[in-house]
Amino acid sequence: MSTRIRDMELEIMRYDPEKDEAPWFQSYTVPCNEDWVILDAINYVKDNLDTTLAFRWSCHMMVCGSCGMMVNGEPSLTCKTFVRDLPDKVRIEPLENFPIERDLVVVLDDVMQKLHQVQPYIMRKDDPPAEDVEYNQTRGQLMKFKQLTMCINCMCCYAACPQYALNKDFIGPAALTLAHRYNLDNRDQGKSDRLNILADHDGVWDCSFVGACSEVCPKHVDPAAAIQQMKVDGAVEFWKQKMGIVGDKS
Amino acid sequence: MSRRPYIRPVSKTTWYMRNKRYKVYVLRELSSFLVAFYTFFTICALAILATDSAEKWDSFLASQQNTGMVVFHAVALLYFLFFQTFPWFKLAPKAMPVQVGENKLPDSFIIIGHYVAWVIVSAFIFWLAGVI
Numbered sequence: 001m002s003t004r005i006r007d008m009e010l011e012i013m014r015y016d017p018e019k020d021e022a023p024w025f026q027s028y029t030v031p032c033n034e035d036w037v038i039l040d041a042i043n044y045v046k047d048n049l050d051t052t053l054a055f056r057w058s059c060h061m062m063v064c065g066s067c068g069m070m071v072n073g074e075p076s077l078t079c080k081t082f083v084r085d086l087p088d089k090v091r092i093e094p095l096e097n098f099p100i101e102r103d104l105v106v107v108l109d110d111v112m113q114k115l116h117q118v119q120p121y122i123m124r125k126d127d128p129p130a131e132d133v134e135y136n137q138t139r140g141q142l143m144k145f146k147q148l149t150m151c152i153n154c155m156c157c158y159a160a161c162p163q164y165a166l167n168k169d170f171i172g173p174a175a176l177t178l179a180h181r182y183n184l185d186n187r188d189q190g191k192s193d194r195l196n197i198l199a200d201h202d203g204v205w206d207c208s209f210v211g212a213c214s215e216v217c218p219k220h221v222d223p224a225a226a227i228q229q230m231k232v233d234g235a236v237e238f239w240k241q242k243m244g245i246v247g248d249k250s
Numbered sequence: 251m252s253r254r255p256y257i258r259p260v261s262k263t264t265w266y267m268r269n270k271r272y273k274v275y276v277l278r279e280l281s282s283f284l285v286a287f288y289t290f291f292t293i294c295a296l297a298i299l300a301t302d303s304a305e306k307w308d309s310f311l312a313s314q315q316n317t318g319m320v321v322f323h324a325v326a327l328l329y330f331l332f333f334q335t336f337p338w339f340k341l342a343p344k345a346m347p348v349q350v351g352e353n354k355l356p357d358s359f360i361i362i363g364h365y366v367a368w369v370i371v372s373a374f375i376f377w378l379a380g381v382i
């Protein structure tokens with residue numbers, strides 16, 4: 001195991017809502033082990049240099065989705081971003097496109113509401129289902145959307161999305177992807193309901209397929225792909241409804 | 251303890267300068283000007299054809315046969331290739347994934363399919379135009 005230590009200068013954006021008019025940068029020199037991830041370096045600052053620094057993290061293993069930050073301008077999961085891949089000077093900012101609560105902590109209320117808005121649960125016409133009913137799913141049916149279930153809501157994709165930057169009403173990559181995950185689920189029957197909302201204003205058509213979301217996604221969810229597929233579905237659904245063909249899958 | 255979230259400003263006019271990804275995107279979108287030009291160009295060509303005058307059509311063709319126009323069309327073609335055709339074909343498997351049984355068809359199948367279709371359609375148009 002490498003134990004090489006390298007001094008790294010972390011330029012961290014600070015913002016104290018009680019004192020600061022606007023964010024500013026504070027520099028810390030951190031003796032980094034080359035095996036570290038950036039989150040370790042930030043924790044070093046908190047533990048040894050400045051206890052006032054505020055930031056979110058929990059799992060340190062790409063599961064909780066709370067440690068997303070801008071690292072040298074790139075939306076990154078800091079527990080996945082290795083020190084050895086970075087230059088001696090690194091700039092750390094809170095995720096772009098979100099209001100800053102304090103230091104590296106952002107306000108996520110908007111995306112939380114959006115995740116809720118897309119009805120991310122199985123909807124059935126026979127709700128509540130008859131007792132003893134099982135809705136089966138084959139491996140092939142699961143494979144249709146399994147990749148989309150990998151999302152950890154880190155919101156790096158929103159920080160990368162130029163459409164969300166310009167229009168906060170855009171439902172955005174992770175929430176649209178989540179909707180598509182349920183649309184593709186063979187047990188679900190809510191696809192046309194969801195598409196009515198999502199193929200409308202501020203939904204899928206606001207996405208211009210920049211693909212930035214997919215490039216930064218640390219879990220390879222590929223939200224841009226999901227959104228383009230929904231555009232196709234939305235158009236099909238539109239014509240179906242125009243021609244009076246109702247009905248849903250399964 | 252009071253909350254006072256800070257909202258970082260986003261410039262409506264220079265937002266795309268933020269990173270390389272956005273710049274490439276804007277370059278891609280700029281090709282819409284060329285699309286507009288070629289739409290106009292085609293309408294003009296059709297209007298001239300509709301006059302039923304061989305003379306006017308010949309002079310239209312002649313007007314395209316100078317170095318300036320040839321260079322313009324060549325540059326436009328390259329621009330479309332690099333900012334539309336290649337990137338869109340590369341992205342095609344994302345918009346239309348094909349699953350056979352339990353597994354997804356490899357992306358390369360769909361991409362190659364697009365290129366094959368492109369060659370066939372182009373050949374058909376060249377054939378129609380009497381080039382081949």
Ligand code: SF4
Nearest residue numbers: 151152154155157217
């Ligand atoms: S789609 Fe990817 S980048 Fe977006 S929230 Fe989910 S895991 Fe994060």
Ligand code: SF4
Nearest residue numbers: 161207208210211213
């Ligand atoms: S592909 Fe769509 S959602 Fe993803 S970054 Fe681009 S505009 Fe945003």
Ligand code: FES
Nearest residue numbers: 059060065067079
């Ligand atoms: S700390 Fe949980 S995802 Fe990084």
